[in-house]
Amino acid sequence: MRLSPTILIIAALFVFSSCSKQDTVNISEFTVPKLTPSGDENYLNNGSDYVYDQDKLRTYNLLLPKSSLTELDQDPTAEEYVEGALVFEGDTISPVGIRYKGSIGAWVGCVSGIDVFNPSGTKTCTKLSMKVKINWKGRDEKFFKLKKLQFHSMNSDPSQMHERLGYWLFREMGVPAPRSVHAKLNINGAYIGLFALTEQIDNRFIKENYDDDKGNLYKEIWPLNPDGVPYSDQEYKDALKTNEDDNPSIDLIKNLGQGIADAGLSSAKDVVEQFLDIDEIMSYSAVDRTIRHDDGPFHWYCSDNECINHNYYWYEEPNEEKLHLIAWDLDNAFANIINNANPITPIADEWGETSNNCAPFQHLLAVQWSASCDKLTATWASYSDKYEEKTLQLINGPMSxxxxxxxxxxxxxxxxxxxxxxxxxxxxxxxxxxxxxxxxxxxxxxxxxxxx
Known part of the structure; x- marks a missing residue:
């Protein structure tokens, strides 16, 4: 719906951020309007390329009742949605769901609680990463074909380039990855700052990037656990981000894990080539290691005798019977290239190497487990010629x-x-x-x- 005079007045009068030098204006509550689009709105008639146009810096406006914004600010780590409106280039989409988002690193120094490993408390930074749910309460209309918008604060990246550049390098190397652009964000009339508007990895992302879009999308579960065997069926199902309500088969990712578990090194390559596109996974590995995405799938963090990795997705193409690894959360990439600038994320080993006889070990401020103690990663690392080829292609091509x-x-x-x-x-x-x-x-x- 086009921006009405009422909404314009609300935008002009709303309370501004308390962490800002901007003036504060107090007004009474308002009710988030329920608007029905006419059908000729730009956001209904263009695709997602409009949002992720690399040549444009666009501005997004969020409007929330004062009480709702206070609710968010009192406990950002709850990641609970409140109802508000999105105003973009003269169109108003209302209601939408709005919340703060993030993992542990996103809250460091930005909430009042003092335990960085168990973040809590009130908002203390002007910027926090935010998610806007367009498909709020069953809304059918999408925003440029998108169901959600993700505004990443870049608080841990003073260059403000890591996400956009990292995902661009993956895509330039033929590895499907989210699109990311910069965006300005206003909340209740106050300019909050510059964000990385990064594409949600969901079923729409799958449709955009793969011919077969009916498969399973998993978040942060590996084909093998650190004991060298597949996880349980339920653990795979708990990690589903598509088809989760359909009791789907998880055979593909589990068969990859079991095949690697049962294989020697030479036959493990046969298993890898059966289930993965070797050019794609070597390109993924070359980009990941060259940009030092040390907070990604090749960093196994250990605590209480359990080791896990994170910041990745898997997608299964059922017709091709192939799995694809998708990068996520690149704000800490690049930082450790020259030296270990971050005391938590650095991976101790070079690609393909292992430490401490494959037992967990202390490195800087965290305990980790060598990635190549995982048989799947070790098998990838054995493709040394292909890895070198892809690394040279990267540094002589898009990263030249x-x-x-x-x-x-x-x-x-x-x-x-x-x-x-x-x-x-x-x-x-x-x-x-x-x-x-x-x-x-x-x-x-x-x-x-x-x-x-």
Whole structure:
């Protein structure tokens, strides 16, 4: 629906963020309107390429009742939706669901609780990652074919480039990955700052990237557990993000795990090539290791005699009987290329190496388990020639100095004024000088990666 005068007044008068230098205006409650679109709205008649246009920096406006925003701010880690409205380029989509989102790292320094491993308390940062649920309470209409929007705060990435660049490199290497662009976000009339608007990995993402879109999508479960055997059927089903209500077969991912568990190294390659596209998985591995996505699937964190990895998805193509690994959560990528800048995420081993006789070991501030103690990863690492080929393809192609610096320069120009505006308005926003220095540092990290 087109933006009405009533909504414009609400947007102009609403309470602004308490972490801002902007003025605060107090008004009474309002009821989130229930609007029926006319059918000619732009968001109903264009696809998702409009949202993820790399040449555009767009602005999104969220409107919430004062009490609802207070509810979110009192306990962001609850990740509970409240009802609000989304205003975008003159169209109002209302109601929608709105909440904060994040894993442990997203809350560090941004909530009042002092236990970083058990985050709690009230919101203390201007920016927190947010999710907007367009398909709120059964809404049929989508937003440029999207059911959800994810605004990632980039609080742990002062270059503001990690997500956008990392996913772009995966895609340029032929590995399906989310699209990501920068976006400006206003809440109740106040400019909150610059975010990474990153594509949700869901059944719509599957339709966009794979010919066969009826298969299972899993989040953060590996074909083998650290004991070298598949997980239980129920554990695979608990990890489903599609088909979860249909009691689907989980045979494909389990058969991959069982096949690797039963195989020696030479026959393990046959199993890998049966269930995976070897060019794709070697491209994935080359990008992941070159950009040091150390908080991804090759980092096994250990605690209380249990080791797990995270920040990835698997998709099964049933007709092809192939599985595909999908990268997720790249905000900490790139940071450890020259040195271990993050005391939690760094992977101790080089690709294919193992430590401590495959027992968990302390590295910096965390206990980890070597990825190549997992037979599946060890099998991938045995494709040394293919891995080297893909790494050279990456550093001489999309990550070459000419290619990647041209892209970074274009994005930097695109977001410079938005970064300056956030710094002028919000006390905890990154300064333009620090941001520019971090982009230079990122280029230095890329240069180091190309030569080492």
């Amino acid at each position: 100095e000419a290619s990647v610096n041209e892209m970074l320069d274009a994005w930097q120009n695109q977001i410079k004024e938005a970064t300056r505006e956030a710094s002028d308005l919000n006390d905890d926003a990154i300064s333009i000088e620090v941001w520019e220095s971090k982009v230079i540092q990122l280029k230095e990290q890329l240069e180091y990666a190309r030569n080492n």
